[in-house]
Each structure stands twice: as C-alpha cells, then as structure tokens.
Amino acid sequence: MDTSVQPKVETDTTYNQNSNYRFALVSLTTLFFMWGFITCLNDILIPYLKGAFNLSFTQAMLIQFCFFSAYFIVSLPAGMLVSRIGYQRGIVMGLIVACCGCLLFLPAASSGIYAVFLIALFVLASGITLLQVSANPYVSALGDPKTAPSRLTMTQAFNSFGTTVAPFFGSFLIYGATGEHGVTSASDVQLPYVILALTLFTLALIFLFLKLPALHQVGERTPLRFKGALQHRHLVLGALGIFMYVGAEVAIGSMLVSYLVQHSDSGLTEAKAATYIAYYWGGAMAGRFIGAAVLQKLSGGLVLAFNAFIAIGLIVFSMMSTGDMALWSILAVGLFNSIMFPTIFSLALHGLGKDTPNGSGFLCLAIVGGAVIPLLQGMLADSIGVTLSFLLPASCYLYIAYYGLYGSRVTQSNIN
Known part of the structure; x- marks a missing residue:
C-alpha cells in the first residue's frame, strides 16, 4: 500500500x-x-x-x-x-x-x-x-x-x-x-x-x-491541502471505501485462527490453524494476477461490486457451516479481496485533475481502517461471539459493493 x-x-x-x-x-x-x-x-x-x-x-x-x-x-x-x-x-x-x-x-x-x-x-x-x-x-x-x-x-x-x-x-x-x-x-x-x-x-x-x-x-x-480535493464526492466516498476494505481485510485475517478453531469438526489446533492464514493472503496474491487481466475487459466498478457481493456470500455461507466448508469458504474471501484496494483507489482518483496528489494523500490516511474495524470486531466477538462478529466485515463489503455500483460515479459536490 x-x-x-x-x-x-x-x-x-x-x-x-x-x-x-x-x-x-x-x-x-x-x-x-x-x-x-x-x-x-x-x-x-x-x-x-x-x-x-x-x-x-x-x-x-x-x-x-x-x-x-x-x-x-x-x-x-x-x-x-x-x-x-x-x-x-x-x-x-x-x-x-x-x-x-x-x-x-x-x-x-x-x-x-x-x-x-x-x-x-x-x-x-x-x-x-x-x-x-x-x-x-x-x-x-x-x-x-x-x-x-x-x-x-x-x-x-x-x-x-x-x-x-x-x-x-x-x-x-x-x-x-x-x-x-x-x-x-x-x-x-x-x-x-x-x-x-x-x-x-x-x-x-x-x-x-x-x-x-x-x-x-x-x-x-x-x-497536503484537502479542501479542494474534498469537493469531489466520489473521492470522499472512496476514502470510506478504503477505510472499510482495509478494515475488513485485516479484521478477517486477525480473527481467522480463533474462527477456524471454533468451526473445526476435527479438533483443529491454533498452531495448525495459523498455517491456513497463508491461503487467505495467497489467494489475494493470485487474485491480483487474475484481476489485472479481467480489469482490462470489464468496468472497475462492476468488478469491484461483483467481488464484494461474492465476499459477503462466502462469509455468510461460512458462518452457517462447519468443518472444511466453513474453512475454505472464509479463506476464499482473500481471493476476492485482491483487486479491491487498487480498484477503489483508482476509481476515487478518477477525474480529480490538479487535486489528484492531495486526493491520494487523503486516501492513504483512510488505511487507518485497519486499526478501527478489527478493534470493533473484537468488541463484537466478546459480546456476541466470534462467528456473529463476522457480520461486521460483511457489512463493510456491502458498502464496497455500493461504491462500485453508485458511489464511484464522478460528480462534483461542495462539501463543507
């Protein structure tokens, strides 16, 4: 990043x-x-x-x-x-x-x-x-x-x-x-x-x-002077998208070991569960190469929304499953994470002209979502359980889908 x-x-x-x-x-x-x-x-x-x-x-x-x-x-x-x-x-x-x-x-x-x-x-x-x-x-x-x-x-x-x-x-x-x-x-x-x-x-x-x-x-x-850049509605919404994406990606990775141990039906240990994190991040690596080819043919907003909806489906399916079905469906979210950061970033900067450098700096500050969302999921895990806490990253992906379909459209808006 x-x-x-x-x-x-x-x-x-x-x-x-x-x-x-x-x-x-x-x-x-x-x-x-x-x-x-x-x-x-x-x-x-x-x-x-x-x-x-x-x-x-x-x-x-x-x-x-x-x-x-x-x-x-x-x-x-x-x-x-x-x-x-x-x-x-x-x-x-x-x-x-x-x-x-x-x-x-x-x-x-x-x-x-x-x-x-x-x-x-x-x-x-x-x-x-x-x-x-x-x-x-x-x-x-x-x-x-x-x-x-x-x-x-x-x-x-x-x-x-x-x-x-x-x-x-x-x-x-x-x-x-x-x-x-x-x-x-x-x-x-x-x-x-x-x-x-x-x-x-x-x-x-x-x-x-x-x-x-x-x-x-x-x-x-x-x-950095953000005032001019903040007049662009799609940039502001894109910064929130970066916040949500980084937060969801980090939160899922942070909770994976505890989540996999709870959903295992074969006595999976924390030591063994820790090795499965590699598949989550490895999927993101592989998805970047696939996404680079796909994005040459299809709209970035549509691909972003598609991946977000698939990520939501995988999370919900995993929450309702146990054993290998729960394990591999939650790990597969990493594959669909792959194109989200660069796609949101590029959509948010589209059409900014002279405000592009300041817009880029503003988007980078939104990476702080990796600090906030995992902490909120930890609070949810303490209050309603590890499994139900995954509704939080799912809701983050819902916003990302909205941004891909509607929020990324370039319009001018005065934001005070």
Whole structure:
C-alpha cells in the first residue's frame, strides 16, 4: 500500500542504464517482501498473545489498532522527513526504526507487560511506514514513467508473497517453541522477532552502502491541502471505501485462527490453524494476477461490486457451516479481496485533475481502517461471539459493493 505523497523526481543520468535500474529494483523487492511478511505476523501474534496474557478479543485487537494507527500518525511526518534526507537514506532509517521495534519485543517479553508489546508494535509499524513512503516513489522513478505501474505491481506481488509465507514461519517458530498443546508464554515470540531484527539491520547496512541510482526532487514538496480535493464526492466516498476494505481485510485475517478453531469438526489446533492464514493472503496474491487481466475487459466498478457481493456470500455461507466448508469458504474471501484496494483507489482518483496528489494523500490516511474495524470486531466477538462478529466485515463489503455500483460515479459536490 502506498502511503506517500509522491513529489516529482528525476534520475541522475550517471546511472541511467538499464542494468543499474534492474539491480536497484531487485534490491528494493526485498523491502516489499519484508513489510508484507512482518504485517502478516500480526495475525499469528494476536491469538498467541491472547492466550499468553488471557486477553479478551477486544484487548487482543489492540495489536492491529497500534500497528495501523502508525499509518495515520506517521505517514505525513515521514513524507516530510524523506523530502529532506532523500529516498535511500529514508529507506535506511525506516529499516533501523523497524529493527528497533523488533528488538523491543525482548524487554516486552521479559517484563510480561502487554502494553510494552503494543509500544513495540507501534515503533515497528512506524519504521515500515517510513519504508513505504521512501520505497514506493523510488520504484516509480526507476525507469520510464510509462512503465511505473508495472514496476509497482511487480514489487507489490513480492509484498503479497511475504504475507503468504509469513504464517508458516510464525507458526513454526512461535507455536513450535512449546508445541501445539504446550503452555503459551510471551517469551516465545522473542526468537522470531530477534531473527527479524537481525535481518532488518543487515538490510539497513546493505542499503546504506549500496550504490543505487540517485533520485533528486524537483522543486519543493507540495503540502497536503484537502479542501479542494474534498469537493469531489466520489473521492470522499472512496476514502470510506478504503477505510472499510482495509478494515475488513485485516479484521478477517486477525480473527481467522480463533474462527477456524471454533468451526473445526476435527479438533483443529491454533498452531495448525495459523498455517491456513497463508491461503487467505495467497489467494489475494493470485487474485491480483487474475484481476489485472479481467480489469482490462470489464468496468472497475462492476468488478469491484461483483467481488464484494461474492465476499459477503462466502462469509455468510461460512458462518452457517462447519468443518472444511466453513474453512475454505472464509479463506476464499482473500481471493476476492485482491483487486479491491487498487480498484477503489483508482476509481476515487478518477477525474480529480490538479487535486489528484492531495486526493491520494487523503486516501492513504483512510488505511487507518485497519486499526478501527478489527478493534470493533473484537468488541463484537466478546459480546456476541466470534462467528456473529463476522457480520461486521460483511457489512463493510456491502458498502464496497455500493461504491462500485453508485458511489464511484464522478460528480462534483461542495462539501463543507
């Protein structure tokens, strides 16, 4: 997800060679993989810390609240910082901040205080936000502007690959520390995050000394002024669509382990259920390739509405089922999530003209839905049960269907 407002850039002609760009692009794909990997680990961390600290679902969902709040709080300051220090240094600083966040898991586990875990997650997410603000426009500027979307799509595929393999890594190292039926302890999360810290620090050193094409900003960074952009009704409704989509996607992923265990008719353990998260995120990765072809033939609004209605049907069917039917139908929602974020984003920016940069920044702030919706679902799970709490993400998809069919139509409206 692009959380940056991208300034104009030009490339240093000293490095204006295809081989240099390919090398830089390959290097940057490791970053996209890493932040997808780290973000997905939260889906395993939530049920594990819930057991270790005997938390309610609401308290456990504070993990996603703290993590995704960083997108809302840190994104704009990070953009201003990157405009001063440059993209490569911004990447290095983002990696170091994320490394510090991982290392904070050591005192968090030693103290046994849940609040310290939340602080560690916020620091980690702040580093990832800085990383995104630096890396996304950097990838866009590495070569012909006409092929920038293709480069970003390719690197985003590696982001999805990270979310696909992370559940296997997390399940093995976290649950494997005690075994499937062992007594959970907060200290069991130390090893995976120490490994991540070492990896991030190594990447920071590599990018500090890596000879990458120099990118220079042209002119001053344009400040965000939302007033003009907010005159566009379809942009405002699109921001709510981004809020709903990110919230629903994250909420489902966060509740999957608990949901699958409850709906299992064969004694599915949390350790085994955690590995199934890979299918949820893997479906999203596969769906991006399918959706790219479909969207060349069909209207984005229609495809968006179709996918949203299918997602609602899958959720309702899963809620009414048990065993494999419940398992695979809820995991299939990931496949239909795939095209939603880029489609909503592009529909919301259509026809904005000079307001496009500010509109993009406004849409990025709506990613905070990943903090709010999971927390609300946690409250529902505590009050009416895990299964019925999935009515909340289903209602989010209902709004997304409305946006695809009607809300995305371009009209001018003065919003005071």
